Amino acid sequence: MLxxxxxxxxxxxxxxxLGGVFVxxxxxxxxxxxxxxxxxxxECGLEPADSPRKRFSVKFFMVAMVxxxxxxxxxxxxxxxxxxxxxxxxxxxxxxFIEGLLFIAVLVIGWLYVVxxxxxxxx
Amino acid sequence: xxxxxAAIKAIVIVALILQLIPVLIWFERKGSAYIQxxxxxxxxxxxxxxxxxxxxxxxxxVKLFCKQDIIPxxxxxxxxxxxxxxxxxxxxxxxxxxPFAEPLHxxxxxxxxQVADLNIGILYILGIGSxxxxxxMLGGWSSNNSYSLLGTLRASAQMVSYEIAMGLALIGxxxxxxxxxxTEIVSxxxxxxxxxxxxxxxxxxxxxxxFAETNRNPFDLAEGESELVAGFHTxxxxxxxxxxxxxxxxxxxxxxxxxxxxxxxxxxxPGLDFDWIRxxxxxxxxMGLPALAVGAIAFGLFLCSKxxxxxxxxxxxxxxxxxxxxxxxxxxxxxxxxxxxxxxxxPTWVGPVLVAALQMGVVLAKTLFFCAFFIWVRWTLxxxxxxxxxxxxxxxxxxxxxxxxxxxxxxLVFVH
Numbered sequence: 001m002l003x004x005x006x007x008x009x010x011x012x013x014x015x016x017x018l019g020g021v022f023v024x025x026x027x028x029x030x031x032x033x034x035x036x037x038x039x040x041x042x043e044c045g046l047e048p049a050d051s052p053r054k055r056f057s058v059k060f061f062m063v064a065m066v067x068x069x070x071x072x073x074x075x076x077x078x079x080x081x082x083x084x085x086x087x088x089x090x091x092x093x094x095x096x097f098i099e100g101l102l103f104i105a106v107l108v109i110g111w112l113y114v115v116x117x118x119x120x121x122x123x
Numbered sequence: 124x125x126x127x128x129a130a131i132k133a134i135v136i137v138a139l140i141l142q143l144i145p146v147l148i149w150f151e152r153k154g155s156a157y158i159q160x161x162x163x164x165x166x167x168x169x170x171x172x173x174x175x176x177x178x179x180x181x182x183x184x185v186k187l188f189c190k191q192d193i194i195p196x197x198x199x200x201x202x203x204x205x206x207x208x209x210x211x212x213x214x215x216x217x218x219x220x221x222p223f224a225e226p227l228h229x230x231x232x233x234x235x236x237q238v239a240d241l242n243i244g245i246l247y248i249l250g251i252g253s254x255x256x257x258x259x260m261l262g263g264w265s266s267n268n269s270y271s272l273l274g275t276l277r278a279s280a281q282m283v284s285y286e287i288a289m290g291l292a293l294i295g296x297x298x299x300x301x302x303x304x305x306t307e308i309v310s311x312x313x314x315x316x317x318x319x320x321x322x323x324x325x326x327x328x329x330x331x332x333x334f335a336e337t338n339r340n341p342f343d344l345a346e347g348e349s350e351l352v353a354g355f356h357t358x359x360x361x362x363x364x365x366x367x368x369x370x371x372x373x374x375x376x377x378x379x380x381x382x383x384x385x386x387x388x389x390x391x392x393p394g395l396d397f398d399w400i401r402x403x404x405x406x407x408x409x410m411g412l413p414a415l416a417v418g419a420i421a422f423g424l425f426l427c428s429k430x431x432x433x434x435x436x437x438x439x440x441x442x443x444x445x446x447x448x449x450x451x452x453x454x455x456x457x458x459x460x461x462x463x464x465x466x467x468x469x470p471t472w473v474g475p476v477l478v479a480a481l482q483m484g485v486v487l488a489k490t491l492f493f494c495a496f497f498i499w500v501r502w503t504l505x506x507x508x509x510x511x512x513x514x515x516x517x518x519x520x521x522x523x524x525x526x527x528x529x530x531x532x533x534x535l536v537f538v539h
Contacts, residue, residue: 003126004239004240004241005239005241006126006129006130006239007129007130007132007133007219007238007239008133008219008238008239008241010129010130010133010134011133011137011215011216011218011219011238011239012212012216014133014134014137014215015137015211015212015215015216016208016212018137018141018211018212018215019207019208019209019210019211019212019366020208022211022362022365022366023204023207023208023362023363023366025188025362026187026188026190026192026361026362026363026365027192027361029188029189030188030189030190030191030192030361030362031189031190031191032191033191033192033193038191038193039193039194039195039196040195040196040197041195041196041197041198041266041267041268041358042195042268042352042357042358048268048269049269050269051267052267052268052269052271052272053267056272056276057276059280060276060279060280063280063283063284063513064279064280064283066517067283067284067286067287070287070521071286071287071290074287074290074291074294075290077290077291077294077528078246078290078294078297078303081294081295081297081298081528082297082301082302082303083301084297084298084301084532084535085298085301085535086301088535088536088539093535093536094536097532097533097536100528100532101529101532104525104528104529107525108522108525111521111522115517115518120513120514120517120518122509122510122513122514
């Protein structure tokens with residue numbers, strides 16, 4: 001079972017080496033910046049007006065929170081969907097359908113609450 | 124032995140995906156040029172050979188390696204260096220469970236034509252794919268630049284939102300397939316029973332969220348150059364920038380592969396009976412080779428007829444001959460091979476290998492179609508506004524996906 005993950009491990013190592021080699025080679029081959037001013041942040045060509053390390057809109061945080069909740073619920077739907085046909089085959093089709101419907105109803109209620117509260121409203 | 128084969132396969136398949144990147148970049152430049160009624164890149168040359176701009180990719184690689192590798196003084200150095208590595212890691216690791224053909228049976232050996240045939244299948248792709256947010260997020264944040272930060276915030280919120288729609292769209296598909304293993308999903312789509320036709324809503328939702336996940340137009344607000352200079356990779360230079368660029372194209376390639384496997388039948392093509400070809404490779408070859416030969420000779424002669432001695436007065440005059448003559452020669456070789464084949468029986472390994480090659484060809488053709496679709500959409504549609512984007516994701520696609528799940532499950536229970 002675990003040995004089927006061996007190629008994935010090879011793939012991961014190869015992908016990491018790939019990124020490392022590219023970054024390393026460009027640092028090695030590329031010309032050295034000979035002017036201190038070049039190392040200033042570029043931003044848009046002018047000198048940066050203020051630091052970016054400051055507060056940003058809470059909307060982005062809200063989206064992240066709502067995503068977390070919804071993604072967990074979506075993940076719970078995966079086994080339900082995959083086993084759906086097996087349940088139908090064993091005669092429990094209506095049961096599993098109503099179970100899923102209830103779960104999706106909870107999801108929809110949560111979604112309606114989020115939308116009504118204006119958490120996803122962008123001006 | 125099997126472990127060695129698996130390791131070699133892993134590297135070969137990643138190399139194949141990386142091979143697609145320059146082709147896609149060339150296609151994007153040329154395609155955008157022709158959509159905008161320009162000629163596109165055609166200047167870079169090796170000994171006067173230009174290949175319609177394909178040499179530009181080589182020139183780009185050399186140029187990007189030789190550029191100054193800048194780490195801004197205010198940046199968080201470690202995160203700044205690691206972020207592009209994460210981006211390319213995610214892009215090349217997602218290909219881990221994607222099959223290119225049916226498992227190849229050679230002698231006593233069974234070689235699955237993918238890196239690993241995991242039972243979690245698509246869940247692996249969703250899991251690794253969602254790591255892509257980190258590359259963008261860390262890259263933008265660590266540059267310490269207002270525009271990068273804005274691009275990062277937008278990108279992470281957008282990618283995260285469309286991931287839900289993507290997951291929900293796939294649930295509609297899993298209801299019908301009953302499995303998450305990609306090889307099984309493909310083998311269910313024989314003939315024209317492609318899931319793009321039986322699950323059209325899931326298909327459209329999946330494709331749309333793929334555009335958002337890859338940060339492509341019409342969802343490329345992460346780099347929106349009219350507002351944010353270049354978005355999250357403004358401060359990046361040299362090969363670090365190129366890694367973000369490559370990651371985007373690798374994402375497109377892998378995404379197109381997944382779409383063509385899940386929804387467009389993978390290696391199934393109506394009219395191609397692989398079981399028959401596996402048993403009778405001689406018959407298949409003696410029918411397929413002459414057709415291919417005629418096509419190759421016709422194409423080669425067409426190219427050769429374009430030859431004018433003094434059109435440009437440099438090596439470009441002979442470019443058509445460089446492509447045309449080998450096509451004609453290959454065509455004649457194919458006809459010769461067909462004549463030699465007549466009446467002989469081939470060794471038993473020819474059938475399976477031929478089938479695997481054909482299946483890979485079909486999958487790659489479908490993949491290239493979707494790659495072209497990505498490029499076509501980018502140069503056709505305008506960019507969304509940010510509130511429109513989020514509204515489409517949260518208030519449009521999620522309810523539609525849930526509706527699709529309910530309809531599909533009801534249809535399975537009460538009608539099917």
